[in-house]
Amino acid sequence: MEKKKLKVKEKQSFNCGKVRLNKKGQVQELILKPRRGKTLPLFTDPEIAAPVLLERAVQKMRAFNKDMDEGPYILLYPDCSEVVNVPGSEKPFTLAEYKKDLGKAYARITLFICLEKHFRGGDDTSDSDSEIVITSRSTAKFNQADTVEGTGHSSTTQHGQIVISDTEDMGPPKTNTDKTTCYREEMNVTLPAIIANLSQPIDHGRVSRFNISRANVWDGAVRGFKRTSYSENCDMLVKFTDDAGVFEEGIDSGGPRREFLSLLMKNLKDRPIFDGPDGHRFLVYNANAVREDEYYLAGKMIAVSVVHGGPGPHFLSEDLVRYLAGQPSFKATVNLITDEEVGKALEEIENAASVDALREMTMRHSTMLQTAGCLRHVASVEEKKGIVSDYLQWYIIGRNSSVIDRFKEGLSALQFLNALQQHPTLLAPVLCHSEKRLTALELERLFKPDLSPPGSNRRLGESQTLGYWADYLLDCEESQTAVSLEDVLMFATGLTSLPPSGxxxxxxxxxxxxxxxxxxxxxxxxxKLPLLESYNVFKSKMDFGMQNSPGFGCY
Structure with a gap:
């Protein structure tokens, strides 16, 4: 079924009054006035009833706000009446029924939670009511904070944003089994939805310009990112120069930008700020790069690439990415070490077969281990695993912590780092190497043909060409052509892989x-595919055309 696209209407202010008696028996009106602040997405079924909705909202807020007051809490309508039945009826509340009777989109539904003792009048000392905004997953605002003001005082609150999709979007709840994470996995959250949310601040009415030569992508990229007028909140306008130094014709409405970001990520992995084997690169201290502030720049480039519709780097070490995401697990192995002497020393420790052999190895390499704070007296041969693991963690993370911190500052652009820490399961693969390759079937399904009316002579030729196209993709997958599937995708879109944003x-x-x-x-x-009479001619012309393309800009 077709997924529905919902819109969010942001509330600037809200006033809610509730008459109650204070301890002296006097009538008192409580005024709530939420202000914008931190929000958290919680994906849930529109058929959810009030008690479960309240439970999940409070549970999510507590996961991200350790100072949240103890309950119990209650769920309130905007007029401060308790959510029990659908207003004006005896029907028990469900989100879907409330939406139906209210006649508004989910994006315009707002509910509140507050402490029951405040609502019942048992305590007038504070107000810590939290607003729940019902909205769609694609526009859920992360990382905004709310304060709710009561009569005569105010206090910071834990604001939660409940993100709702229509029922056809919903699937069974996902169980989070990763003990290293500190959040509950959102139901049915998607990577494109996260990227769409992060891209909301981009002002498409303003541009930051990049003048790029394909012969030296890095140089042009650095100039562009370091320009004083550059802002990641502006659209990117990329112009490539050809061999003669003349700008290619055409306005960048996506293609040149995507190609530039693809080439930039490819260049980035070979910068001296990284060490480690291909696909498992980690940051390493480089004095010249520190002077040039390249770590910050690299982090920002990655964040900008992903949020502006380009690819992720797909080459970072899983341990580095887990560290960036705030996950403490560490699983590096000795084969990640490119320094031959260090690698050999760790292998000798790892291969020690007895306590005496392990003690001999630790003493032989005591200077190296002492530098990392790993030198210790060993009582069992099993301790070799801990020594090697501790050293690897220091080698990859500890000794490079200062430049990793600077890299994280750059990665914070457009709230990307924050999103990574909230959604590591979805965003970590964008940064890490993946063995998964493009398939012929993926590309065949990705490109939708614009066909002539059925029965026409042209439609017959188009149908035959689509058969050639499907076979050509299979030949690319089986390395029977001069180009790869990645080359085909680059030729058509400016990207060599499917982008996180879609x-x-x-x-x-x-x-x-x-x-x-x-x-x-x-x-x-x-x-645009040529209409040709045989597959062999089609294959030859496709190979030649893509191999001899001067670039992948707009034509």
Whole structure:
């Protein structure tokens, strides 16, 4: 079923009055006035009843706000009446029924929670009521804080944003079995939805300009990111220069930006700020890079690439990413060490077969271990695992902590680091290497053809070409062509991998009468296929056309 796209209407202020008696028997009106602050997404079923909705809201707020007051709490409508039945009826409250009777989208529904003792009038000393905004997953605002003011005083509150989708979007709850995380996995949250939320602050009416030569992508990128007028909250306008130094024609409406970000991530992995084998790179201290503030710049480049519709780096060590995400687990192995002497020393310790052999190895490499704070007296051979693990953690994280902190500051651009820490399961794969490759079936499904009316002569030719296209993708997957599936995707969209944000607009296929070679418009993610009479000719022309493309900008 088609997923519905909901909109969020942001409330600037809200006044709620409730008449009650104070301890002296006098009538008192409580005024609540929420102000914007921190919000947390909680994905739940529209059929949820009031008690369960209240329980999940309080549970989520407590997970992120350790100073939250002890309950019990109650759920309130905007007029400060308790949520029991749907207003004006005897129907027990469910979110779906309330939405139906209210006649508003989920994005415009607002509920509140507050301590029951405050609501019942048992305690007039404070007000710590929290607002619950019902909205859609794609526009859920993370990391905003609310304060609710009571009569004569105010206090910071734990504001939670309940994120609702229509029932066809909902799936069974997911169970979080990762003991290292400190959050409950949101139900049905998606990676594109997270990226869409992070991209909300981008002002599409302003641009930051980048003038890039494909022969030296890094140099142009650094100039662009360090320009005083640069802002990650502006759109990116990328212009590539050709061999003669003349700007390519066309306005960047996505294609050049995506190609630039793809090339930038490819260049970034080979910078001297990283060490370790391909696909498992970790940060390492480099004095010159510190002077150039390259660690901060690299973090910002990654955040900008992902949020602005480009790829993630896909080369960082899993241990580094877990550390960045605030997860304490550490699983590095000796084969990540590129320094031959250090690697050999750790292998000798790791291979020690007895306590005496282990003691001999620790003494032989005592200077190295002492530097890392790992030198110890050993009483059993099993302690070798702890020694090696402690040293690896120091080697990858501890000794580089200052530059990692600076990298994290750059990664905080556009709230990306915060999102990584909230959603490590979804965002960590964007940063880490993945063995999964593009498949022919993925690309075939990704590109939707624009076909002529059924029964027409042209439709027959288009259908035949779609068969050639499917076979060509299979040949690419089996390395029977001059180009790879990644090359095909790059030619058509400016990306070599599927972006975390998803494609906007959706990739499509058109057909050419006047050219035997493929063409592409990466701004619209459109691949134009030639109508040819045989598969062998089609395959030859596709190979030649993509191999000889001067770049993947807009045409």
């Amino acid at each position: 494609f906007e607009p959706s990739p499509g296929i058109e057909f050419l009468d006047d050219s035997p070679f493929p063409m592409a418009n990466t701004c619209s993610n459109t691949l």
